[in-house]
Amino acid sequence: MDPTGVITIIGLAWRGLICENLLSAIQADILKNVARNVTQKSLRKFPDDFLFGAATSSYQIEGAWNDGGKGWSMWDHLVRTDPDHIIDGTNGDVAANSYYFYEKDIAILKELGANVYRFSVSWPRILPFGRADYINPEGIAYYNTLIDRLLANNITPFLTIYHWELPQNLNEQGGWLTEDIVDWFGDYARVLFQNFGDRVKHWLTINEPSVHCNLGYAIGLHAPRIKSPGVKYYECGRHILLAHARAYHIYKNEFAHQGGKIGLALDSEMSMPSSNSPEDIQATEDCMMFHLGQFAHPIYSETGNYPQRFIDLIAEASARQGLPESRLRSFSQEQIDYIRGTGDFLSINHYSSNYVYRNASVVNMHEVPSLLDDAQLAFYKDPSWPSSFWIATYGPGLHKLLVYIKNNYNNPIIYITENGFASTTGLNDEGRVSYFREYLTAVLDAIDDGVNVKLYCAWSLMDNFEWTFGYSIRFGLYEIDENDPEKTRRPRKSALVFKEIVRTRTIDMDYNPDPYASSAINKKTSIVLLAAISLIKTVF
Ligand code: GAL
Numbered sequence: 001m002d003p004t005g006v007i008t009i010i011g012l013a014w015r016g017l018i019c020e021n022l023l024s025a026i027q028a029d030i031l032k033n034v035a036r037n038v039t040q041k042s043l044r045k046f047p048d049d050f051l052f053g054a055a056t057s058s059y060q061i062e063g064a065w066n067d068g069g070k071g072w073s074m075w076d077h078l079v080r081t082d083p084d085h086i087i088d089g090t091n092g093d094v095a096a097n098s099y100y101f102y103e104k105d106i107a108i109l110k111e112l113g114a115n116v117y118r119f120s121v122s123w124p125r126i127l128p129f130g131r132a133d134y135i136n137p138e139g140i141a142y143y144n145t146l147i148d149r150l151l152a153n154n155i156t157p158f159l160t161i162y163h164w165e166l167p168q169n170l171n172e173q174g175g176w177l178t179e180d181i182v183d184w185f186g187d188y189a190r191v192l193f194q195n196f197g198d199r200v201k202h203w204l205t206i207n208e209p210s211v212h213c214n215l216g217y218a219i220g221l222h223a224p225r226i227k228s229p230g231v232k233y234y235e236c237g238r239h240i241l242l243a244h245a246r247a248y249h250i251y252k253n254e255f256a257h258q259g260g261k262i263g264l265a266l267d268s269e270m271s272m273p274s275s276n277s278p279e280d281i282q283a284t285e286d287c288m289m290f291h292l293g294q295f296a297h298p299i300y301s302e303t304g305n306y307p308q309r310f311i312d313l314i315a316e317a318s319a320r321q322g323l324p325e326s327r328l329r330s331f332s333q334e335q336i337d338y339i340r341g342t343g344d345f346l347s348i349n350h351y352s353s354n355y356v357y358r359n360a361s362v363v364n365m366h367e368v369p370s371l372l373d374d375a376q377l378a379f380y381k382d383p384s385w386p387s388s389f390w391i392a393t394y395g396p397g398l399h400k401l402l403v404y405i406k407n408n409y410n411n412p413i414i415y416i417t418e419n420g421f422a423s424t425t426g427l428n429d430e431g432r433v434s435y436f437r438e439y440l441t442a443v444l445d446a447i448d449d450g451v452n453v454k455l456y457c458a459w460s461l462m463d464n465f466e467w468t469f470g471y472s473i474r475f476g477l478y479e480i481d482e483n484d485p486e487k488t489r490r491p492r493k494s495a496l497v498f499k500e501i502v503r504t505r506t507i508d509m510d511y512n513p514d515p516y517a518s519s520a521i522n523k524k525t526s527i528v529l530l531a532a533i534s535l536i537k538t539v540f
Contacts (some may be wrong), residue, residue, distance in 0.1 A: 041058035045506050047307060049454065051455040051456070052116070052498075053109075053457040054112045056118070059465065060163075061462070062096075063098065071127070074223040077171070090471050096489075116157075117150055118158040118160065121143055125139035126188065127191065129169050130167030147320055159196065160265060170184055193255045205244045205248065206244050206264050213240065214371075221468055229372070230327055240295075245339040261345055262344055265417050267350070269351065269353055273355070274380075286375055287377055293309075294307070301340075305340075306331075313375060318369075339453060348414060350398055352392050352394060388422045388423040392440075397442075398419070399449075406449070415453075417455070420460060422473045443456055454511070461476065478490060478495055491515060497513065
């Protein structure tokens, strides 16, 4: 494997990819979409008020990277200054070209019968220089049109304010590592509330703080490529919590009359003990605290603040390293109170699960200092789970996670804002079909258990720029050939299956549509047309 591949694999450690003994399995599984038989349960229906949707993010789909008055984001900067860092040398300059082809997105959302579209706003498209002293009218106009067109088609917008597209200008002034970002982010959020809040009623402040800080500020895989897994990672997380809370309070204090709801998009894998030993059980709980808990506990727990185990373990590790104080900066009581309760709902992005263990082998396993070393644990995926790239299919993990959230965070309204499976090109995506069926079954199981889950968004509506993987990994219900200037969206088998689930509100395990059926008709039509043209040419 080339060095980029190795870095990528290492980089994905916290996403639950890595178990040392699984590295070879992951490599061997690349390109493998394993269809899995899912036990057919009795036909259960999703409740009438349950919503289905699909998700995307601005940098991954919009293109028009320097059109319409947009400024540079830190991703524009990364792909220009270090193009080789992207596995296939591509970038998001054009992507799905949704800045121009948003009608195509609305058409496929309609075709799916989606109730919800989760999309993000590009910060530098609205504020080209990052700060709110200059607002780009073309950026405002673009999202106004998108929102209006969604509503005209009965699709509810779920708007993510920040999905990793930090204006490069602000990145150069410290980005997520300076507390100034709390002001910058609050001012930016206010501009969106002012301009879109009359129609947008569901706001997600920041996408996946844990993944963003890990990939961007701990292991340096994503922009801005900072490597500091034991110090800056925590600083990034701290500022994200404060910035999220600022946006929440601005909304509640200045825009309450708009009557919308606001939360942040957390991410979590589900941790399960690899044995019944007290060490593994404690390690599993700690793993949840170091991933979900770091961001969920300050907002959704009764007491607020970071989880106590998280505080204690980082303090212990810092002491072992001879530091005079913990690498985790504590919040003041005022800050704890400012952050606590700043979520009207809990939004969760979930992809896979892990088995967790703690024994002597973990002591020197991780880089020092780092959050994994602080946590003193290791995890792996069951090799029998059908996997593709870093995602291993284990639907029951989502059921367990939803019940965990219900029990630990006072049974909040839960929106699943991302869930999806990786593949390569091709319309016959059996692995994704099995994945959706298994994970949606888990959602039904959670509903049966009284979990307040109200929305399921598939990641992703269509193929898009998958960060450092470029277009080498696909997540779309709809396929896009990145070389096609029209960026035609073609339904994969999973799109047809998803559409049927939305239509019937049940999961029919036997539904077996042929994704090539419509392309076959197109093929025949074009052959007939070609024949006709050559006949005309011969005659005249
Ligand atoms: C999520 C992220 C998305 C997308 C997805 C698939 O963590 O929010 O932008 O990249 O993973 O990898």
